[in-house]
Amino acid sequence: xxxxxxxxxxxxxxTCALDLIEATYEREVYPGEVLVVDKDxxxxxxxxxxxxxxxxxxxxxxxxxxxxxxxxxxxYESRRAFGExxxxxAPADCDVVIAVPDSGVVAALGYAAKIGVPFQQGLIxxxxxxxxxxxxxxxxxxxxxKLKLSPVRAVLEGKRVVVVDDSIVRGTTSSKIVRLLKEAxxxxxxxxxxxxxxxxxxYYGVDTPSPEELISxxxxxxxxxxxIGSDSLAFLPFDSLTKMLGSDSNSFCYACFSGxxxxxxxxxxxxxxxxxDDGLNGSIGSVDGGWIQGTRIQEGKxxxxxxMEEETVSL
Numbered sequence: 001x002x003x004x005x006x007x008x009x010x011x012x013x014x015t016c017a018l019d020l021i022e023a024t025y026e027r028e029v030y031p032g033e034v035l036v037v038d039k040d041x042x043x044x045x046x047x048x049x050x051x052x053x054x055x056x057x058x059x060x061x062x063x064x065x066x067x068x069x070x071x072x073x074x075x076y077e078s079r080r081a082f083g084e085x086x087x088x089x090a091p092a093d094c095d096v097v098i099a100v101p102d103s104g105v106v107a108a109l110g111y112a113a114k115i116g117v118p119f120q121q122g123l124i125x126x127x128x129x130x131x132x133x134x135x136x137x138x139x140x141x142x143x144x145x146k147l148k149l150s151p152v153r154a155v156l157e158g159k160r161v162v163v164v165d166d167s168i169v170r171g172t173t174s175s176k177i178v179r180l181l182k183e184a185x186x187x188x189x190x191x192x193x194x195x196x197x198x199x200x201x202x203y204y205g206v207d208t209p210s211p212e213e214l215i216s217x218x219x220x221x222x223x224x225x226x227x228i229g230s231d232s233l234a235f236l237p238f239d240s241l242t243k244m245l246g247s248d249s250n251s252f253c254y255a256c257f258s259g260x261x262x263x264x265x266x267x268x269x270x271x272x273x274x275x276x277d278d279g280l281n282g283s284i285g286s287v288d289g290g291w292i293q294g295t296r297i298q299e300g301k302x303x304x305x306x307x308m309e310e311e312t313v314s315l
Contacts, residue, residue, distance in 0.1 A: 001026050001035065001042075009037045014068040025069065054253035054262045057241075058206065061195045062103050062166045073248065076106055081244050082194040082236055083110025083164060090234030091115050092162050092190040096155060098122030100165040100177060107194035108164035122155040122163070122181070149180060157185030167195045168224065168235075169208070171215035175228040182229070191230040196238040196257040197221070203265035208256065 002010040002023035010023045034045040055071045066076040097119045099108035112119035181189045197216030202208045225233035242249040255261045
């Protein structure tokens with residue numbers, strides 16, 4: 001919620017929208033809250049108590065613009081910190097650091113500054129193509145990647161390249177990016193991911209794929225590295241993420257990384273998308289009318305080198 005100088009009350013999904021119309025940010029709208037604005041002012045109605053609100057961590061990893069303040073934290077500062085932590089946890093001998101634009105740029109800046117290697121634009125993004133990870137067909141996603149990203153040969157040729165991205169979902173986009181970089185002459189490609197592995201679907205409104213389509217839910221880090229074709233691969237450790245968030249860490253939802261849901265979903269809520277094109281094992285007949293059950297972690301610490309024990313749960 002924000003307010004303009006003339007007293008008008010403004011509501012927006014991100015604070016960057018308030019900046020555009022010269023409104024001052026006042027506060028977040030709370031979960032379950034209804035705000036009524038009329039001639040008497042602003043009235044707050046709480047529909048239900050929320051003793052433990054959980055905010056989506058992916059706002060800071062991918063969704064929000066870096067210019068926004070989300071859940072009381074600067075998105076830019078969060079992403080830069082993710083990159084710095086990744087550089088300390090998984091440094092690489094390289095000549096240049098690049099980003100998968102646009103959501104990987106700030107993390108890549110943090111990574112490059114921490115290891116003392118120059119950041120350059122090795123991939124240029126077309127601003128006329130939408131997001132590819134939610135496209136229904138793998139063929140459409142592959143073509144979208146080619147339209148969306150263009151490698152800069154002058155930056156890449158003969159170089160050992162670290163490429164920083166915000167996340168890996170299916171893995172198919174990452175494999176296309178690695179191929180683009182090597183075709184442009186990169187001698188080595190080291191993939192660094194500024195978030196932990198995504199092993200669980202979101203059931204709270206984010207259009208993530210079903211658990212069976214999430215590559216980190218099906219493969220180890222080394223198997224993913226082989227699948228995408230990079231010379232090395234590292235994710236942001238889950239414990240390092242929560243440590244960076246400090247006292248705010250308990251207020252975030254990490255279900256996509258841990259498989260532990262603040263509110264357990266009920267019913268069949270995820271439909272498999274492009275089953276065969278995504279390289280999944282099994283036949284389409286094994287999927288219940290296209291709807292599948294999810295998987296989640298049974299126990300144990302999340303880590304890039306740890307084998308995670310899974311159980312199938314009825315949703």
